[in-house]
Amino acid sequence: MCFVKDTLNGDNMIIAVDGMGGDNAPVEIVKGAVAASEQIPHRICILGPEEIIEEELKKYSYDKEKIFVRNTTQIIDNCDSPVRAVRSKKDSSMVAGINMLKSDDAQLFISAGNTGALMAGSLIILDRISGIERPAIASSYPILKAKGSKISLMVDSGANSECKARNLLEFAIMGSIYMEKVIGIDNPKVGLVNIGEEEIKGTATIKEAYGLLKESGLNFVGNVEAREIPKGAVDVVVCDGFVGNVILKLTEGFAGQITRLLKDKLTDGVLAKIGAAFLYGKMKDMKKLFDYSEYGGAPILGVRGAVVKTHGSANANAVKNTIIKGIAYAENNVVELIEESAVNLEETVGSID
Numbered sequence: 001m002c003f004v005k006d007t008l009n010g011d012n013m014i015i016a017v018d019g020m021g022g023d024n025a026p027v028e029i030v031k032g033a034v035a036a037s038e039q040i041p042h043r044i045c046i047l048g049p050e051e052i053i054e055e056e057l058k059k060y061s062y063d064k065e066k067i068f069v070r071n072t073t074q075i076i077d078n079c080d081s082p083v084r085a086v087r088s089k090k091d092s093s094m095v096a097g098i099n100m101l102k103s104d105d106a107q108l109f110i111s112a113g114n115t116g117a118l119m120a121g122s123l124i125i126l127d128r129i130s131g132i133e134r135p136a137i138a139s140s141y142p143i144l145k146a147k148g149s150k151i152s153l154m155v156d157s158g159a160n161s162e163c164k165a166r167n168l169l170e171f172a173i174m175g176s177i178y179m180e181k182v183i184g185i186d187n188p189k190v191g192l193v194n195i196g197e198e199e200i201k202g203t204a205t206i207k208e209a210y211g212l213l214k215e216s217g218l219n220f221v222g223n224v225e226a227r228e229i230p231k232g233a234v235d236v237v238v239c240d241g242f243v244g245n246v247i248l249k250l251t252e253g254f255a256g257q258i259t260r261l262l263k264d265k266l267t268d269g270v271l272a273k274i275g276a277a278f279l280y281g282k283m284k285d286m287k288k289l290f291d292y293s294e295y296g297g298a299p300i301l302g303v304r305g306a307v308v309k310t311h312g313s314a315n316a317n318a319v320k321n322t323i324i325k326g327i328a329y330a331e332n333n334v335v336e337l338i339e340e341s342a343v344n345l346e347e348t349v350g351s352i353d
Helices: 027-037 050-057 082-088 093-102 115-126 165-183 204-214 226-231 241-266 270-290 316-331 334-349
Strands: 014-018 043-048 067-071 108-111 136-142 151-155 189-193 219-224 236-238 298-301 307-309
Touching: 014 027, 014 093, 014 316, 027 043, 027 050, 027 067, 027 316, 043 050, 043 093, 050 067, 082 115, 093 108, 093 115, 108 316, 115 298, 115 307, 136 165, 136 226, 136 241, 151 165, 151 241, 165 189, 165 204, 165 236, 165 298, 165 316, 165 334, 189 204, 189 226, 189 241, 204 219, 219 226, 226 241, 298 334, 307 316
Parallel strands: 014 043, 014 108, 043 067, 108 307, 151 236, 189 219, 189 236
Antiparallel strands: 136 151, 136 298, 298 307
16 A cells, blocks of 8 residues: 555554564564554554565454555665665665654654664654754663552663763753653653762763753752662663663563572472462563563654664564554654753753754
8 A cells, every 4th residue: 555645634643663673573563553553543554565564464354544554675684784774775664664754754653673773764864853962762661669660761771882971961851851741750850870879979971970960950869879770769760872771681681580480489389389370460460560562662862753662572562562652752742842952951061063
């Protein structure tokens, strides 16, 4: 089916989905898109080779007014060089999806594909917001509480391995706007990841960032140690992408190991199995708390468009939740609000352009 811009009815947006991105494409991507379409009023455009995507869609009953396909002929693989792939594979599902954002033929773009290429494509095609030097990936981090569990936001979680103090301030500003407008947390608490709570701790960059954050007008509560992050010490966790990625992967590995250990202990012997039967519901709830697919994707903050990266091994549930939870990113004008804040940032710490 060809894309026609005037199919956007009323206030309903069009969500572009990279049908060929990720380890489980197109099977799980299409399945997730169909599931999402049942819960939202918006239309979904799945990008990829038309014959392949349509073949997957045949497996499901769905509202054909809410899902359509845009044919593309190329695929960006995880092994592709990011910048080269974006420049040479212009008819790939990823590049075509980003271009839909640029032309306002879509208001939100979702991809489980090559992270480097998605970041490069967003920068090359959409450009960064004026005043933001380093766009960042913002990942949801589960807060481990018995009741009232929610998430914090880790910015950056992998896009920038080395940062200046100014970049960390940018991450804090963007993360605060996202948490307030998308997650609904008023005046979110901001913390800077460090090896201690004291202001004098850390590298020269961290100390400088501390000073900028202290004077920023944000709800900055100071340094936060890694052990405090799962407790929900802050709403916005600020760090460079190297530290953020390590924290996320350590948490993911630890959670998986704890889940396996509990399963082994609760199935070791007849009495343990009887006890496990009574605890099944609670164990299921705990497993869900650690399940990345429940939290949606990670927005790329700082580019001129609502781009969301979902897990490379995303299943249908992850794709569905990324689509549904990504809608607020576009609807609440987060990009525009970041742009307005970046103007004030320029006046505070100087121009980078």
